[in-house]
Amino acid sequence: DAGVTQSPTHLIKTRGQQVTLRCSPKSGHDTVSWYQQALGQGPQFIFQYYEEEERQRGNFPDRFSGHQFPNYSSELNVNALLLGDSALYLCASRGTGRNTIYFGEGSWLTVV
Amino acid sequence: AQSVTQLGSHVSVSEGALVLLRCNYSSSVPPYLFWYVQYPNQGLQLLLKYTTGATLVKGINGFEAEFKKSETSFHLTKPSAHMSDAAEYFCAVSSGGGADGLTFGKGTHLIIQP
Numbered sequence: 001d002a003g004v005t006q007s008p009t010h011l012i013k014t015r016g017q018q019v020t021l022r023c024s025p026k027s028g029h030d031t032v033s034w035y036q037q038a039l040g041q042g043p044q045f046i047f048q049y050y051e052e053e054e055r056q057r058g059n060f061p062d063r064f065s066g067h068q069f070p071n072y073s074s075e076l077n078v079n080a081l082l083l084g085d086s087a088l089y090l091c092a093s094r095g096t097g098r099n100t101i102y103f104g105e106g107s108w109l110t111v112v
Numbered sequence: 113a114q115s116v117t118q119l120g121s122h123v124s125v126s127e128g129a130l131v132l133l134r135c136n137y138s139s140s141v142p143p144y145l146f147w148y149v150q151y152p153n154q155g156l157q158l159l160l161k162y163t164t165g166a167t168l169v170k171g172i173n174g175f176e177a178e179f180k181k182s183e184t185s186f187h188l189t190k191p192s193a194h195m196s197d198a199a200e201y202f203c204a205v206s207s208g209g210g211a212d213g214l215t216f217g218k219g220t221h222l223i224i225q226p
Contacts, residue, residue, distance in 0.1 A: 004155075033213055035214075040219075041218060042116075042202050042204075042216035042217050042218045042219050043156070043202070043214070043216050044216070045213035045215065047213075048213055056213055058213060090155055090156065092156075092214075099161070099163055099206070100161065101146075101158070101214065103148075103155040103157070104155050105154055105155040106154075106155050
């Protein structure tokens with residue numbers, strides 16, 4: 001049983017560019033959340049998707065957007081990248097009515 | 113709004129000694145509480161969680177935590193530290209019956225001295 005999988009694992013982008021990160025939830029899970037973890041900090045909640053809609057959002061600007069597909073996989077898009085967007089982006093999933101959240105290994109984004 | 117405070121960004125213990133990592137939370141509704149561990153260059157692994165019921169919860173790798181509502185605390189303990197316990201530990205809180213996004217503390221780096 002595969003856990004939460006994310007791609008790519010590492011990437012480097014230039015300021016002003018756009019990036020798309022991808023996530024496949026754990027088998028049987030239908031709710032996907034994204035977190036940003038800056039170096040030396042705890043993860044911060046970006047948003048959560050369920051039934052292909054954004055259900056909850058943290059304190060992140062509109063440059064951060066997402067999508068969930070019918071197969072429950074998800075994408076995180078960040079536009080107009082800033083140096084401060086450099087971080088580990090974590091995807092997490094859980095099943096309906098479940099409160100145990102499983103995390104992927106993350107995607108390391110470096111903005112130069 | 114909810115928040116988590118982890119006291120001590122770094123904690124150092126000797127191998128075989130008691131591990132105590134402190135976590136205090138604030139939440140306007142009954143909280144669901146979690147401890148996660150993160151090894152270098154890896155994602156987060158769930159150690160244990162408190163939802164409802166028994167306030168002393170046991171997790172993986174010999175860790176346990178006790179929910180104390182009166183103290184708004186959820187401290188993590190392990191009777192005897194092992195070198196493999198060296199990692200970053202995060203306490204997190206969720207409301208909405210655990211359906212809401214997690215709010216994390218800033219983490220505590222656990223160092224194990226031989």
